[in-house]
Amino acid sequence: MKIQNAYVIVTSPGRNFVTLKIVTDEGVYGVGDATLNGRELSVASYLTDHVIPCLIGRDPQQIEDIWQYLYKGAYWRRGPVTMSAIAAVDTALWDIKAKLAGMPLYQLLGGKSRTGVMVYAHANGRDVAETVDRVGEYIEKGYKAIRAQSGVPGLSGVYGVAKGKFYEPATKGLPEESVWSTEAYLDFAPKLFEAVRVKHGMGPHLLHDVHHRLTPIEAGRLGKSLEPYRLFWMEDPTPAENQEAFRLIRQHTVTPVAVGEVFNTIWDCKDLIQNQLIDYIRTSVVHAGGITHMRRIADLAALYQVRTGSHGATDLSPICMGAALHFDTWVPNFGVQEHMEHCPETDEVFPHAYRFEDGYMLPGEVPGHGVDIDETLAAKYPYNPAYLPVARLADGTLWNW
Structure with a gap:
């Protein structure tokens, strides 16, 4: 089994979400969340431009090796963008593996x-x-x-x-x-x-x-x-x-x-x-x-x-x-x-x-993690830029929000 395709879906049904979908050559697919509130497009780009090309042709069942590859292989480790992207891949792969096993993920x-x-x-x-x-x-x-x-x-x-x-x-x-x-x-x-x-x-x-x-x-x-x-x-x-x-x-x-x-x-x-x-x-x-x-x-x-x-x-x-x-x-x-x-x-x-x-x-x-995405419906809610607030003290000093 190989990863045949993977792509990012950005949608805003009430608020912005970033979803990764990984499809195998046997038709089994998995989805993972890649949302980083207020910085959504940074993760979408990281996945599309840097991660997905490295996934095509790999065995989706080798979850641990792929995780290590994306973490250690990038050299620049950690951080919210990198780890949210890795999380999306990892979640989608666990979804695929549980579906192949015919059991809910917790099993x-x-x-x-x-x-x-x-x-x-x-x-x-x-x-x-x-x-x-x-x-x-x-x-x-x-x-x-x-x-x-x-x-x-x-x-x-x-x-x-x-x-x-x-x-x-x-x-x-x-x-x-x-x-x-x-x-x-x-x-x-x-x-x-x-x-x-x-x-x-x-x-x-x-x-x-x-x-x-x-x-x-x-x-x-x-x-x-x-x-x-x-x-x-x-x-x-x-x-x-x-x-x-x-x-x-x-x-x-x-x-x-x-x-x-x-x-x-x-x-x-x-x-x-x-x-x-x-x-x-x-x-x-x-x-x-x-x-x-x-x-x-x-x-x-x-x-x-x-x-x-x-x-x-x-x-x-x-x-x-x-x-x-x-x-x-x-x-x-x-x-x-x-x-x-x-x-x-x-x-x-x-x-x-x-x-x-x-x-x-x-x-x-249900087999997998039990959540899917309706891509047709998602397309009706285009990305809508939004930012988290900031806080200041009474004298104008920027504070922790």
Whole structure:
């Protein structure tokens, strides 16, 4: 069996997605997600101009060798563009291999470690009352874990708060700019979670995304102030380039820490895991080299009792979600999976076998990872340039968004 053809599909059913399709000379094909939010065309070009020519004629069943070829053979390793492209190839090849085996991907990985994948929803509101109500709505839907984000008094734009029904931070045209105040946020955040616990009790798992906004000592202060409300995790409390910074956070709080949605390889999280400075690793299939590399990250994490909590926002296509759910069903040291509902247009372009039931996602039983792309429908949604926002302090200093 040989790879006969491969090509990239860029479509925007509600938001931009990049998909790689690999076709064999026996007619079996696989699809992989290559979306990099705000930089989509860079990955599309990397695949079309540099990767696809190297795939034609290769045996699609040699997943490990192809992964190593694309990683080591390029010389310029790592980075979001390279690893998203490798992930797309890897995901498509695992899709092909599982289809050839006639089994759902999780079976090929080693079978189930659990009967369902616990996912967390996003409850957000313009103020505390609205967020508290949204948490209640997701509890009624059966979610056992819920991320809570709220507008902050005095700040016009806050991360995680949707303008409409579906939260999508990327906006058409040039990047939007918002003003950030750490002081206002640190004073406000504990009040949000006090209100959620008063209304909904200690039963639901509550999560919160800081989105890289704090210094290490500020993150320690936040984690300490949130301890009475028993968070499942505090996500991305500070930028992770300097991983020693997380030692300072650990010294000041026992609130669990989750990091890694922007990580691309095992090297980005090696020290955080080995030094037990985090509790959950949030790498995703699409941005961390696919199923092949995610397994290595999870195996390292398991040695230090760090669990997985993969990124799963709408900037990952249903293809990535399908692959992630098969991975989550198998991985022994699973924690939770992020889940944001895609808009109806996206779901139509990417028909999928996975489904939500009583707080859990199930990957489905069809051979492969269970997600496809309707190319005819995808062609009706041309690429629409969009950028993620940027944040500034009140004095104009550029800050971490």
